[in-house]
Amino acid sequence: MMTFEGLGIDARLIQATDELGFVNPTPIQEKAIPVLLSGTKDFVGLAQTGTGKTAAFGLPLLQLINVENKFPQALIVCPTRELCMQIVKEIELFKKHIRGVHVVAVYGGASISLQIRDLKRGVQIVVATPGRLIDLIERKAIDLEQIQYVVLDEADEMLNMGFRDDIEFILKNTPKREATWLFSATMPPEVRQVSKRYMKEPVEVTVGQVNTGNENIDHQYYVTSAHNRYETLKRIIDFNPGIYGIVFTRTKLDAQDIAEKLTREGYDIDALHGDLTQAQRDKVMGQFRDKTLQLLIATDVAARGIDVKEISHVINYELPDDVEVYTHRSGRTGRAGNQGICVSIVHARETFKLRQIEKMIKQPFHRLDIPSGKDVCRKQFFYFMDKLLQTDISHGDYETYVPMLQEKFADVTKEEVLKRVAAMEFDRFLKYYDNAGDLNVREPRVREKSFERGGADQGRSRDMRGREYSHGNGDFARLFVNLGTKDGFYKASFLQFILDMSDLKKEALGRIDMKEMNSWVEVDKNVADKMVRSIDGKTFKGRRIRMNDANSRG
Structure with missing residues (x-):
C-alpha cells in the first residue's frame, strides 16, 4: 500500500502527516501529489467533497514554495469563508515542522485592514474568496505578479455561485503562474470551458466517477403528502435521537420558518441562510461545530463551503431542481470513511426525480415507511x-x-x-404521539397512455398529489405570463421566481411550458387567483408582467 514517503513528500511534511495519523494517502492524494510536485503541469482533479483534496494540493505547495521569499507565491481560491478558514487550518497543521512559512486567509465579512496588515508582514500562500481578493487587487493591497501556483478549489461551486467573471479576472492577473490546479466534485460545461481557456494540456485525474455518490452514504426516501412534509420531518428527527446533520430547503423563507417552528417545540436547531450577517453566521456555525445545535436548517447557497466531518444525516426537505445539487448536499455526510445517511422527503409526483438521481450517482435509493x-x-x-x-x-x-x-x-x-x-x-x-396518524402515501402508477395526437388520453397527466387531470381543466387552471427564456429564465429558475412572487408552495403547480417570449403555468384552481393577484402588474427588469387565465385570452 502506498505511503506519503513513496509519493516523494519532504521528510518534514511526512513528520506532520504521521503526527496527524495520516499514513496512507487517499486515492486523490496518491494520484495528484506526484504530478503536482513537478510544479510545472496544469492539473484537473475530479473527486467528491471530503476525499482529502486539501492535502492533495496543500502538501505539494508547501514543498514547492521558497521560504526565503516573503511575497505571495501560491494562491488558493475557494467559494466561501468557511472553506477558506478550513484550508488555512489544515495547511497550518501540515507546515508545523517547516519554519518561515506564512499563510494568510482573506475573505469577506472580516476586517479588510487587518487582512492587509497580515499581507504586508510577508506571506507565501494566500487563501482567498473571489470577492475579497478582487477588492484587494483593486486597492493594490496585494501583488499577484510573482504568483507561481493557482489552485481553484471547489471550482464547480464557485461557478454555480456566479464567480466565473471573478475567476477569469484573477487568472488574468496572475501572468507568471507556472501551474494552475483545478479541483472539483463535478465537471459541468462551465468548469470545462475555464480549463480549456486558461490551462495548457492539463493532466486530468478522476477519483471514482464524476457525479457518483459516496459509497458510504445510504440514500433513503419517504413518500408523504405535501401538507404533511413538516410533520414527516419531525418524525424523522424524533426517530433518530442521536442525529447530527443538515436539513436542506429550497428557500430562505422555508429555512427560517422550519427553524422557528422546531425551536419553539424544544429542538436544538438554527437556520443558515443568506439574510444572516457574517457575525450571525459565525455564531450559528460555531454552535453547530461544537454540537450545541443538533441540526442546521440551510439553503444550498448558505451551506456551501461547510466542512464538518461528523455529520450523520443530510435531509432534503425538498429535492433540488438541479440533480447535481443533490450530489453536493449528500456529500456533506459519509466523510473520512464514516457512514452517512441522506434522506429525502418526497410526494408521489417527485419519485421520477429519484430515478434520475439514481442513474446519475449510480447508487440505489431505499424507500422507508414513515415511522408511526x-x-x-x-x-x-x-x-x-x-x-x-x-x-x-x-x-x-x-x-x-x-x-x-x-x-x-x-x-x-x-x-x-x-x-x-x-x-x-x-x-x-x-x-x-398519542393516536398519531399514518403519514405514508403509497406511490400511484404514473401516466397512462400515449400522448400521440388523437389518442384517447391526449394531454392527460398527474398533478402534484397524483390525481389525473386534463391540461387546463379539472383541478388546474392554465395561466399565461409574458415572460420566457429571452428574459434569462430556464425552467427551474422560472419556477422559483413565480413561487417567490406568489408565496405559494411547489405542490400547487402542475406543468410549465416555456417559450422564448411567453410561458404557460398550470396551477391549482384554488390558488390560481392568488397567483394572478401576486404577479400580474408587477415589473421584471423594467417590464410590466402580464399574467391571466390562458383560456380566457383572446
Whole structure:
C-alpha cells in the first residue's frame, strides 16, 4: 500500500502527516501529489467533497514554495469563508515542522485592514474568496505578479455561485503562474470551458466517477403528502435521537420558518441562510461545530463551503431542481470513511426525480415507511435506556448522596423508580404521539397512455398529489405570463421566481411550458387567483408582467 514517503513528500511534511495519523494517502492524494510536485503541469482533479483534496494540493505547495521569499507565491481560491478558514487550518497543521512559512486567509465579512496588515508582514500562500481578493487587487493591497501556483478549489461551486467573471479576472492577473490546479466534485460545461481557456494540456485525474455518490452514504426516501412534509420531518428527527446533520430547503423563507417552528417545540436547531450577517453566521456555525445545535436548517447557497466531518444525516426537505445539487448536499455526510445517511422527503409526483438521481450517482435509493408514533416513542425509549446505562459516574462524589437516596426511596420499588424516570423523560413524546396518524402515501402508477395526437388520453397527466387531470381543466387552471427564456429564465429558475412572487408552495403547480417570449403555468384552481393577484402588474427588469387565465385570452 502506498505511503506519503513513496509519493516523494519532504521528510518534514511526512513528520506532520504521521503526527496527524495520516499514513496512507487517499486515492486523490496518491494520484495528484506526484504530478503536482513537478510544479510545472496544469492539473484537473475530479473527486467528491471530503476525499482529502486539501492535502492533495496543500502538501505539494508547501514543498514547492521558497521560504526565503516573503511575497505571495501560491494562491488558493475557494467559494466561501468557511472553506477558506478550513484550508488555512489544515495547511497550518501540515507546515508545523517547516519554519518561515506564512499563510494568510482573506475573505469577506472580516476586517479588510487587518487582512492587509497580515499581507504586508510577508506571506507565501494566500487563501482567498473571489470577492475579497478582487477588492484587494483593486486597492493594490496585494501583488499577484510573482504568483507561481493557482489552485481553484471547489471550482464547480464557485461557478454555480456566479464567480466565473471573478475567476477569469484573477487568472488574468496572475501572468507568471507556472501551474494552475483545478479541483472539483463535478465537471459541468462551465468548469470545462475555464480549463480549456486558461490551462495548457492539463493532466486530468478522476477519483471514482464524476457525479457518483459516496459509497458510504445510504440514500433513503419517504413518500408523504405535501401538507404533511413538516410533520414527516419531525418524525424523522424524533426517530433518530442521536442525529447530527443538515436539513436542506429550497428557500430562505422555508429555512427560517422550519427553524422557528422546531425551536419553539424544544429542538436544538438554527437556520443558515443568506439574510444572516457574517457575525450571525459565525455564531450559528460555531454552535453547530461544537454540537450545541443538533441540526442546521440551510439553503444550498448558505451551506456551501461547510466542512464538518461528523455529520450523520443530510435531509432534503425538498429535492433540488438541479440533480447535481443533490450530489453536493449528500456529500456533506459519509466523510473520512464514516457512514452517512441522506434522506429525502418526497410526494408521489417527485419519485421520477429519484430515478434520475439514481442513474446519475449510480447508487440505489431505499424507500422507508414513515415511522408511526409508537415506533418513535419506542426508539426514543431505548436510546434513553442506553444513554442511562452508559452515563459516566466515575467523576463526582456521588457516594456521598447514596445513603440519602436509599433513605428517600426506601419504600419505592425499583420498577416504580424506572417508571417515574421514564415518565419524566417521555411525557412530551407520549402525549404528542398519542393516536398519531399514518403519514405514508403509497406511490400511484404514473401516466397512462400515449400522448400521440388523437389518442384517447391526449394531454392527460398527474398533478402534484397524483390525481389525473386534463391540461387546463379539472383541478388546474392554465395561466399565461409574458415572460420566457429571452428574459434569462430556464425552467427551474422560472419556477422559483413565480413561487417567490406568489408565496405559494411547489405542490400547487402542475406543468410549465416555456417559450422564448411567453410561458404557460398550470396551477391549482384554488390558488390560481392568488397567483394572478401576486404577479400580474408587477415589473421584471423594467417590464410590466402580464399574467391571466390562458383560456380566457383572446
